[in-house]
Amino acid sequence: MAKKRLIQAVNEALHEEMARDPRVILFGEDVKVGLFGDTKGLADAFGGDRVMNTPICETLMTGMAVGAAAAGWRPVCHLMFANFIYTGFDAIANQAAKLRYMFGGQTKLPLVYMATMGAGRSSAAQHSDVPYPAVMNLGGVKVVVPSTPADAKGLLKAAIRDDDPVMFLVPSRRGGESGDVPDGDHVVPLGRGDVKREGGDATVVAIGSMVKPALRAAELAAKDGISIEVVDPRTLFPLDTGTILASVRKTGRLVVVDEARMTCSAASEIAATVAEQAFGALKAPVARVAVRDVAIPFAPVLENAVLPDETSVLDAVRKVMGARA
Amino acid sequence: MASPGTDTLLALYERMVLIRRMEERLSEVAKSGELPGAVHLTIGQEAVATGLCAHLTDDDWIASNHRGHGHFLAKGGDPNAMIAEIFGRETGICRGRGGSMHVADFGRGILGANGIVGGGIGLACGAALGAKLDGRGRVSAVFFGDGASNQGIVAEAMNLATRWSLPLVMVCENNGYGEFSPSATVTSGEIWRRAQPYGMAAEQVDGNDVVAVWEACERAVGRARAGQGPTMLEARTYRWHGHVESEKSFLAAPYRSDDEVEQWKRRDPIRLLADRLAAAGAAATLPAIDARVDAVVERAYAQALADPLPSAGSAFEGMFAHG
Numbered sequence: 001m002a003k004k005r006l007i008q009a010v011n012e013a014l015h016e017e018m019a020r021d022p023r024v025i026l027f028g029e030d031v032k033v034g035l036f037g038d039t040k041g042l043a044d045a046f047g048g049d050r051v052m053n054t055p056i057c058e059t060l061m062t063g064m065a066v067g068a069a070a071a072g073w074r075p076v077c078h079l080m081f082a083n084f085i086y087t088g089f090d091a092i093a094n095q096a097a098k099l100r101y102m103f104g105g106q107t108k109l110p111l112v113y114m115a116t117m118g119a120g121r122s123s124a125a126q127h128s129d130v131p132y133p134a135v136m137n138l139g140g141v142k143v144v145v146p147s148t149p150a151d152a153k154g155l156l157k158a159a160i161r162d163d164d165p166v167m168f169l170v171p172s173r174r175g176g177e178s179g180d181v182p183d184g185d186h187v188v189p190l191g192r193g194d195v196k197r198e199g200g201d202a203t204v205v206a207i208g209s210m211v212k213p214a215l216r217a218a219e220l221a222a223k224d225g226i227s228i229e230v231v232d233p234r235t236l237f238p239l240d241t242g243t244i245l246a247s248v249r250k251t252g253r254l255v256v257v258d259e260a261r262m263t264c265s266a267a268s269e270i271a272a273t274v275a276e277q278a279f280g281a282l283k284a285p286v287a288r289v290a291v292r293d294v295a296i297p298f299a300p301v302l303e304n305a306v307l308p309d310e311t312s313v314l315d316a317v318r319k320v321m322g323a324r325a
Numbered sequence: 326m327a328s329p330g331t332d333t334l335l336a337l338y339e340r341m342v343l344i345r346r347m348e349e350r351l352s353e354v355a356k357s358g359e360l361p362g363a364v365h366l367t368i369g370q371e372a373v374a375t376g377l378c379a380h381l382t383d384d385d386w387i388a389s390n391h392r393g394h395g396h397f398l399a400k401g402g403d404p405n406a407m408i409a410e411i412f413g414r415e416t417g418i419c420r421g422r423g424g425s426m427h428v429a430d431f432g433r434g435i436l437g438a439n440g441i442v443g444g445g446i447g448l449a450c451g452a453a454l455g456a457k458l459d460g461r462g463r464v465s466a467v468f469f470g471d472g473a474s475n476q477g478i479v480a481e482a483m484n485l486a487t488r489w490s491l492p493l494v495m496v497c498e499n500n501g502y503g504e505f506s507p508s509a510t511v512t513s514g515e516i517w518r519r520a521q522p523y524g525m526a527a528e529q530v531d532g533n534d535v536v537a538v539w540e541a542c543e544r545a546v547g548r549a550r551a552g553q554g555p556t557m558l559e560a561r562t563y564r565w566h567g568h569v570e571s572e573k574s575f576l577a578a579p580y581r582s583d584d585e586v587e588q589w590k591r592r593d594p595i596r597l598l599a600d601r602l603a604a605a606g607a608a609a610t611l612p613a614i615d616a617r618v619d620a621v622v623e624r625a626y627a628q629a630l631a632d633p634l635p636s637a638g639s640a641f642e643g644m645f646a647h648g
Contacts, residue, residue, distance in 0.1 A: 025458065049458060050458075052489075054485065055481070055484055055485055055488065057481035057484070057485060059447070059477055059478050059481055060446070060447050060450060060478050060481035060482055060485060061447075062447065063444065063446065063447015063448055063450065063451060063478070064447050064448075064450045064451035064454060065451060066447065066448055066451055067386075067388070067436065067447060067448035067449060067450060067451020067452040067453075067454070067455070067465075068451035068452065068454050068455045069451070070386075070431065070436055070448065070451070070452060071386065071451065071452040071454075071455030071456065071459075071465075072455060072459075073454075073455045073458065075451070090441065090444070091444070091447050094440075094441045094444060095439075095441070095444060095447065095448060099429075099437065100643065100644065100645070100646070101422055101643050101644050102419065102422050102423045102427050102437075103419045103422070103423055103427065103429040103431070103437055104417070104418070104419035104420035104421070104422045104423065104643070105420070105643045106418075106419070106429060106430070106431045106432075107431045108646045139644060140644050140645075142645075163645075163646035163647065164645045164646050
C-alpha cells in the first residue's frame with residue numbers, strides 16, 4: 001500500500017496491463033509525451049509498435065479502435081480531453097456501441113476509450129465537460145468514472161481486460177486526488193458501486209470529482225448530528241442500482257451529486273431509478289446537485305459559481321432532512 | 326504485370342453473376358413488399374468488389390458500406406445466410422439484428438456493411454493497424470463511394486495510413502451519384518488525385534472492366550502485403566438501380582436520364598467479361614456457370630423464407646459479450 005496521485009495510479013495500470021498482455025496497444029495524440037502523466041514511460045517500456053502517437057484525428061482514431069479490436073487487439077484509445085470525445089463520437093456511437101449487437105454477436109470488441117475530464121482548471125467550455133451522460137445513453141459502451149487512485153487503477157485494469165467497449169473517464173485535474181493504492185494486481189470489477197462512508201440519515205450518491213466534496217459535506221453534516229452515507233457508483237453504465245437502492249432503503253433520503261449539466265445527467269438517471277424502485281422508502285423528495293444548464297466558464301469566480309461544492313451538497317442534504325415526513 | 330488467366334476469369338465471372346442474380350431477385354422481392362426495410366443494390370458495380378476480393382483470403386479484412394451485398398458475396402460470404410439476414414431471420418448472418426445494410430461475417434474477414442457513410446474507413450484502418458502489428462502480411466481494404474469521399478475521415482485515413490505505412494487498400498466506387506446528387510455537383514476535383522499529395526499510391530481504373538480492376542488490385546494488394554503502404558483506387562462505375570429500391574415512390578422527378586442508364590448498361594461489366602471469355606474460346610463454359618449460380622440463388626431464397634424468425638424476447642440479448 002502506497003500513497004499515490006490518481007494519475008500515477010492510471011499510469012501504473014497501463015504499465016501493468018501492457019506487460020501482462022502483449023495484445024494491449026495504446027494510441028492517441030501525444031501519448032508518448034503524456035500531457036497528463038498517465039501515459040508516462042509507456043513508449044520506452046513497450047516500444048513504438050505498441051504505443052503510438054497519432055495525428056490529431058479523433059474521427060478516425062475512435063473508428064480505428066473498433067477495427068483493431070475486431071482484428072484481435074486490445075486497443076486503448078486516448079482522447080486526451082474528454083470534450084474531444086464529441087469530435088470522435090460518430091464511431092463511438094455508431095460503431096463501438098452497435099457492432100456487436102448489430103452483427104448478431106459475431107465479434108467481441110475489447111477496447112477502451114480514455115480521457116481526462118472535468119472543470120476547475122480555468123480551461124473554459126471546450127476543455128471542461130464530463131460527457132458521460134451522452135455515452136451512458138448509447139447502451140453498448142460501459143462507462144467508468146473512478147474517484148480515488150485505488151479505484152482508478154483497479155477499474156482501468158478491469159476495463160482493459162473487459163471484452164466490450166469501455167469509456168474510462170478520469171477526473172484528474174492537477175493529477176487528481178491522492179490516496180492509498182494497494183500493491184499487486186489490484187482489479188476492481190466493473191458495474192459495482194462502493195460505499196465510501198457509511199451513515200444512516202441520508203444517502204449522497206456522488207460521481208467522480210464530486211465524491212470529495214460529498215465526503216467533506218458529510219463531515220460538516222456530522223457536526224450537526226446528521227449521518228450521511230456516501231455512495232460512489234464508479235461504473236455509470238451498467239449502473240449498480242442494487243448498492244444505491246439498498247442505501248436509500250436504509251436512509252430514506254437521497255441527494256445525487258454530479259458534475260454534468262442537470263438535463264439528462266447521470267444524477268437524473270439515478271434519481272429516476274430510485275423514484276421508480278424505492279419510492280416507498282423515501283421520506284423526502286430526491287434532490288439533484290449538478291451544474292445548471294450552462295457551459296463551463298473561464299474566470300475562476302464564474303467557474304466556481306457553476307460547479308457543485310461541499311456547500312451546495314450540504315444545502316441539499318439539509319433540504320432533504322428538513323423535508324422529513 | 327500478371328493478367329488473369331482463363332480459369333481466374335471464369336471464377337470472376339461466376340462471382341459477378343452470383344452478385345447480379347442474387348440482387349435481381351432481391352429487386353423483384355422488394356417490389357412485392359415482402360422485405361422489411363430498405364435495400365441498396367449494387368447491380369452494375371459487380372466488377373469492383375469481385376476484382377479486389379479475388380486477391381484476398383479469409384485472413385484479410387474488408388469493410389463495406391450501405392451498398393454491401395456485392396462485397397459480402399465477393400469476399401466469400403454465405404449467400405443463404407445473407408438472404409436470411411435480409412429477410413430478418415434467426416438464421417441470418419447477423420441473426421436478424423442487422424439486415425441488408427449490415428451483413429457481416431467476421432470469420433471471413435468481413436467487418437460488415439455499414440450504414441454510416443465513411444464509417445467503414447475507420448474500421449478498415451484499425452484492422453490494417455492490427456495486420457501491420459501481426460506482421461503476417463495480412464491486408465485490410467475498404468469500399469466507399471464518391472459520396473463518402475467527401476467525408477473528413479477520408480483525409481484523416483489517407484494521412485495516417487500513409488504516415489504509418491498501413492497495409493490498406495481504399496477503393497472508391499465512384500458510381501456518379503451520392504444518393505440523388507450527381508457527384509459533379511458536390512465533389513471538387515478527381516477523387517483518386519486527392520491521395521497524391523499525401524504521397525499515397527493512387528490509380529483510377531475502369532470499374533466496369535473486371536480485368537482492369539483485378540490488375541490494379543493486384544498491384545495495390547501486393548504493395549500492402551509487402552509492407553509498402555496504402556493505395557487509393559478510384560473505380561469509375563455505375564449503379565443501374567436507384568440509390569434505394571423504393572426511391573421511385575418518393576422522388577418527385579428523376580435525377581438521371583434513361584439515356585444515361587442505357588449507355589452504362591451497354592457497358593455491362595458481366596457482358597464485357599463474357600465477351601472476353603468468348604474471345605478466349607470459353608463461351609461454351611458459361612451456361613453451366615449460369616445454371617449453377619441460379620441454383621444457388623434459388624436455394625438461398627427458398628431457404629430464407631422457410632427459416633425461423635428470431636424470438637421477440639431475444640431482442641434484449643447480446644449487447645455485451647458476457648450477458
